[in-house]
Amino acid sequence: xxxxxxxxxxxxxxxxxxxxxxxxxxxxxxxxxxxxxxxxxxxxxxxxxxxxxxxxxxxxxxxxxxxxxxxxxxxxxxxxxxxxxxxxxxxxxxxxxxxxxxxxxxxxxxxxxxxxxxxxxxxxxxxxxxxxxxxxxxxxxxxxxxxxxxxxxxxxxxxxxxxxxxxxxxxxxxxxxxxxxxxxxxxxxxxxxxxxxxx
Amino acid sequence: xxxxxxxxxxxxxxxxxxxxxxxxxxxxxxxxxxxxxxxxxxxxxxxxxxxxxxxxxxxxxxxxxxxxxxxxxxxxxxxxxxxxxxxxxxxxxxxxxxxxxxxxxxxxxxxxxxxxxxxxxxxxxxxxxxxxxxxxxxxxxxxxxxxxxxxxxxxxxxxxxxxxxxxxxxxxxxxxxxxxxxxxxxxxxxxxxxxxxxxxxxxxxxxxxxxxxxxxxxxxxxxxxxxxxxxxxxxxxxxxxxxxxx
Numbered sequence: 001x002x003x004x005x006x007x008x009x010x011x012x013x014x015x016x017x018x019x020x021x022x023x024x025x026x027x028x029x030x031x032x033x034x035x036x037x038x039x040x041x042x043x044x045x046x047x048x049x050x051x052x053x054x055x056x057x058x059x060x061x062x063x064x065x066x067x068x069x070x071x072x073x074x075x076x077x078x079x080x081x082x083x084x085x086x087x088x089x090x091x092x093x094x095x096x097x098x099x100x101x102x103x104x105x106x107x108x109x110x111x112x113x114x115x116x117x118x119x120x121x122x123x124x125x126x127x128x129x130x131x132x133x134x135x136x137x138x139x140x141x142x143x144x145x146x147x148x149x150x151x152x153x154x155x156x157x158x159x160x161x162x163x164x165x166x167x168x169x170x171x172x173x174x175x176x177x178x179x180x181x182x183x184x185x186x187x188x189x190x191x192x193x194x195x196x197x198x199x
Numbered sequence: 200x201x202x203x204x205x206x207x208x209x210x211x212x213x214x215x216x217x218x219x220x221x222x223x224x225x226x227x228x229x230x231x232x233x234x235x236x237x238x239x240x241x242x243x244x245x246x247x248x249x250x251x252x253x254x255x256x257x258x259x260x261x262x263x264x265x266x267x268x269x270x271x272x273x274x275x276x277x278x279x280x281x282x283x284x285x286x287x288x289x290x291x292x293x294x295x296x297x298x299x300x301x302x303x304x305x306x307x308x309x310x311x312x313x314x315x316x317x318x319x320x321x322x323x324x325x326x327x328x329x330x331x332x333x334x335x336x337x338x339x340x341x342x343x344x345x346x347x348x349x350x351x352x353x354x355x356x357x358x359x360x361x362x363x364x365x366x367x368x369x370x371x372x373x374x375x376x377x378x379x380x381x382x383x384x385x386x387x388x389x390x391x392x393x394x395x396x397x398x399x400x401x402x403x404x405x406x407x408x409x410x411x412x413x414x415x416x417x418x419x420x421x422x423x424x425x426x427x428x429x430x431x432x433x434x435x436x437x438x439x440x441x442x443x444x445x
Contacts, residue, residue, distance in 0.1 A: 002246040003209060003295060007287045010247045011279050022244075022254045024279065031413040032437055034303055036420035036430045081242075081254050115431065144417060182302035196300065198204030 020190035023083040030082055031144045034178065038114035038164050040148055047132065047149065048167040049097060052105040058167075059097075061148065064132065067092045072131075074154040076161075077190035089152060090135030094125045097132065105170035109177060110151055113164040118177035119186070120153065120160055122170060129155055132165060157188040157195070205297045207244060208232065210268065212292045218355045221274045222321060223285045224260060226267055227294065234263045235299035237306050237332035238325045238408070238436075241270065244295040245280055255280040256300065258325040258410075262332045268296075271355060273321035304408065304436045308336035312406050315399055316344040317389070317419045319411020320353075325436065326410055327356055330368065339367055343399050347373035347389050347415060371396075389419055394426050401427030410436040 019025065048058035059067075069092050076084045108125060110118050124130065130153045134141050141147035146163030153160050159179050180186050185194040193199060214226035239259055246252040261269040274285040288294070306314060306329040314333075316326040323346050333342050348354045351374065364370040371384075373393060378386045384393075399405060407428060409419045416437045423433055 002207075002244065002250075002252055003293055004248055005245040005283070005294065006289075006292055008245045008247050008283050010245070010251045010253060022252075024253055030437075031417075033435060035435055036424055036433050037417060038430070080256055144413070178303075183300065196205050 017085065019083050020077050021193045022195075023077055023081055023190065026082040026084055029084060029087075029145065030078070030080075032078065032080060033144075033163065034116065035114060037143050038112075039143065040113045040164060042148055045148060045166075047097075047165065049101045050167065050169045051101055051103050052170045052172050055101070057097075057100050064092060064149070065134070067096055070131075071135075074152070076154055076158055079157040079159055079184065079188070079190075079195050083190075088137050089131065089133045090138075091131040091133030091149070091152065093128060094130040094132065095128060098126065101170075103170045105172055107171045107174040109169045109171055109175050110162045110165060111167045111169065112162050113166050116162055116164070116178050118151075118160050118162045119175055119180055120156065121174075121187075124153060124156065125168070129153065155189075157185075157190050159184065160188055205300070207295045207297045210294045210296050212288055212290050212294065213267070215288070215290060218271055219353055221285070221353070222271055222355050223274075224269055224271045225284060225288065225294075226269050227296070228266050229268050229296070230266055232263065232266065232268055233299070235259055235268075236302075237262060237328040238304045239299035239301045239328075240325065241268075241296045241298035242300060243270075243280065243284070244297075245283060246295070253279055257284075258328070259299065260324050260327055260331075262328060262335050271321070271324045271327070273355075304410070304434050306332065306406075306408065308332065308338045308340075310406060311340050313341040313399070313403055314343070315405040315407045316342065317407070317409040317411075317423075318344065318346045318348075319389075319409075319415030319419070320348060321355065322409075322411030322415065322436070322438065323348075323355055324410075326408060329408065330360070330363065333368065334363060341367055341369075341398065343369040343371065343396075343405075345371045345373060345389070345393060347375055347411070349375050350377040350386075351379040369398075389415070389422065391422055391426060394422055401429070404429075404432065407433045408436075409433060411438075413437045 042061045045061045133152045134149045150163045151165045210227035210229045216224040244254045260271040272284040275281045
């Protein structure tokens with residue numbers, strides 16, 4: 001049971017939309033990252049999906065951009081408590097990319113330029129829930145926000161939406177990624193407030 | 200692996216210290232705190248009388264000393280929680296917090312390599328925890344803190360840092376708007392020259408920690424990489440708004 005904070009009123013909340021527990025609304029777009037922003041050259045950029053048997057499918061920048069893409073609007077929830085609503089993105093659905101790769105694996109490990117990793121169940125990449133995005137708010141995705149391309153899985157906390165994505169590895173076992181090894185929740189559902197280990 | 204949830208704990212404010220016009224240190228008594236590493240942060244939860252509650256993260260400013268936990272909070276204009284912590288809270292008040300959080304942006308005295316700390320504004324707080332831990336543990340690892348702030352008036356921990364500077368801790372001030380005395384470095388943002396300092400070059404392979412607003416971190420990391428430091432040796436922590444819609 002929470003204790004009441006003497007003298008704390010909080011912001012006016014008559015217009016506060018429904019947010020996941022513990023989140024607050026922002027209008028700007030904060031940047032968070034564990035290291036320097038990698039600068040990725042589009043001529044050598046590559047995105048690869050590797051199956052659990054080691055079969056690899058890869059796309060150059062040109063090949064990725066030639067795939068059918070979609071524009072969509074979603075809400076973002078960061079584990080550092082901010083939420084940003086109605087963000088507009090453009091990118092390729094993971095369903096399109098997974099169509100090229102057969103897998104019966106349950107787990108995925110996402111790898112990035114700069115060395116970042118994150119893990120999630122393959123099921124969370126399917127059925128219109130995940131994209132490789134390269135456009136934000138009608139413009140090329142800025143490097144600080146993960147450009148040229150990032151994974152976007154908006155139903156999970158935003159650390160799962162790996163910036164500067166370079167590949168997805170399907171695995172029979174669930175290997176914790178960067179933050180998942182450093183105290184953050186393995187799955188990260190904002191609506192169940194799965195921020196940290198044991199939540 | 201069985202992991203115990205980081206539960207909410209009740210902390211009691213035992214002392215308050217004004218650090219600058221806009222920042223304040225809260226010394227908290229947390230009887231069952233599990234301890235923490237220098238650089239970690241906590242989540243603070245406030246609850247209004249009608250049950251409305253909100254959470255924010257704050258860096259821990261000092262090593263764990265028996266039952267005392269220190270947070271230094273900068274008052275963010277139009278903020279919801281920081282004005283309460285910097286202006287309203289009194290000694291004896293209770294706050295809910297949980298943690299420690301974050302296992303990446305940390306330093307421990309087991310690390311022997313040189314350490315370069317770059318602070319922008321209140322980004323100095325987790326770096327100050329490292330400086331204090333370094334002193335408490337009598338570490339001989341060379342430390343250099345480069346602290347960028349607008350002027351002497353906005354500087355946090357200035358007296359303590361001036362006193363602590365010595366053989367194993369070099370402190371360099373970057374005043375971006377107004378330098379306090381003539382003859383020193385003139386006012387201006389962090390530049391390449393501030394990083395090309397003997398003992399702190401890429402060949403010395405320091406571990407580097409950069410903390411501050413996003414714009415500061417981005418430009419500092421760019422300067423560091425241009426100076427030859429490996430990206431893999433640079434840890435960053437950013438906070439606050441971007442100030443734009445990018």
